[in-house]
Amino acid sequence: xxxxxxxxxxxxxxxxxxxxxxxxxxxxxxxxxxxxxxxxxxxxxxxxxxxxxxxxxxxxxxxxxxxxxxxxxxx
Amino acid sequence: xxxxxxxxxxxxxxxxxxxxxxxxxxxxxxxxxxxxxxxxxxxxxxxxxxxxxxxxxxxxxxxxxxxxxxxxxxxxxxxxxxxxxxxxxxxxxxxxxxxxxxxxxxxxxxxxxxxxxxxxxxxxxxxxxxxxxxxxxxxxxxxxxxxxx
Numbered sequence: 001x002x003x004x005x006x007x008x009x010x011x012x013x014x015x016x017x018x019x020x021x022x023x024x025x026x027x028x029x030x031x032x033x034x035x036x037x038x039x040x041x042x043x044x045x046x047x048x049x050x051x052x053x054x055x056x057x058x059x060x061x062x063x064x065x066x067x068x069x070x071x072x073x074x075x
Numbered sequence: 076x077x078x079x080x081x082x083x084x085x086x087x088x089x090x091x092x093x094x095x096x097x098x099x100x101x102x103x104x105x106x107x108x109x110x111x112x113x114x115x116x117x118x119x120x121x122x123x124x125x126x127x128x129x130x131x132x133x134x135x136x137x138x139x140x141x142x143x144x145x146x147x148x149x150x151x152x153x154x155x156x157x158x159x160x161x162x163x164x165x166x167x168x169x170x171x172x173x174x175x176x177x178x179x180x181x182x183x184x185x186x187x188x189x190x191x192x193x194x195x196x197x198x199x200x201x202x203x204x205x206x207x208x209x210x211x212x213x214x215x216x217x218x219x220x221x222x223x224x
Contacts, residue, residue, distance in 0.1 A: 031156035031158070032084050032085070032151065032159070034084035034158075034217075035156050035157075035158045035159075043221070044222065046158075
């Protein structure tokens with residue numbers, strides 16, 4: 001399977017938000033802990049709705065949580 | 076990665092159960108039918124009871140193993156989310172190919188007036204291969220990652 005170019009800062013944001021556990025984040029957005037693990041490791045690309053839900057939990061914007069390389073800045 | 080481990084989602088365990096039970100049941104069926112075939116043509120072997128029994132036992136084993144998995148991790152039991160549903164759809168879609176191949180093969184065999192033994196067995200094999208491929212596709216998607224496109 002083609003690797004995703006989307007990266008994320010979920011792990012860092014969890015620690016910055018009172019060391020939130022993967023299980024807590026999973027409960028907040030209504031998914032399994034394994035799905036949070038898969039997203040953190042780039043093994044699952046969440047839907048746009050789930051991405052917004054994750055960003056809302058951290059009170060952050062989508063860009064703060066998920067990053068995508070800008071093709072104009074890449075060689 | 077451990078089969079009953081907490082690192083595995085309930086639906087991933089479910090895919091493992093489906094694959095192991097299907098392989099086990101079909102292996103038992105082959106052992107029974109081929110065991111009865113000693114000295115007589117394969118088409119004369121009584122296969123219907125073995126087929127029904129192995130399917131019945133597979134259904135019961137599937138239910139029992141799901142109950143065991145649910146009791147081992149009650150918090151995760153029956154929990155599914157968007158990723159599980161997407162992986163499930165992907166797996167079932169992959170497995171469906173064998174059902175179609177089996178149906179076309181059975182149709183051809185019926186038109187060629189082959190023995191019922193072969194027609195029944197090609198359909199059974201198609202269902203088995205479909206279940207194995209679907210489970211395998213799901214397991215790989217859980218382990219290697221799944222990115223809907």
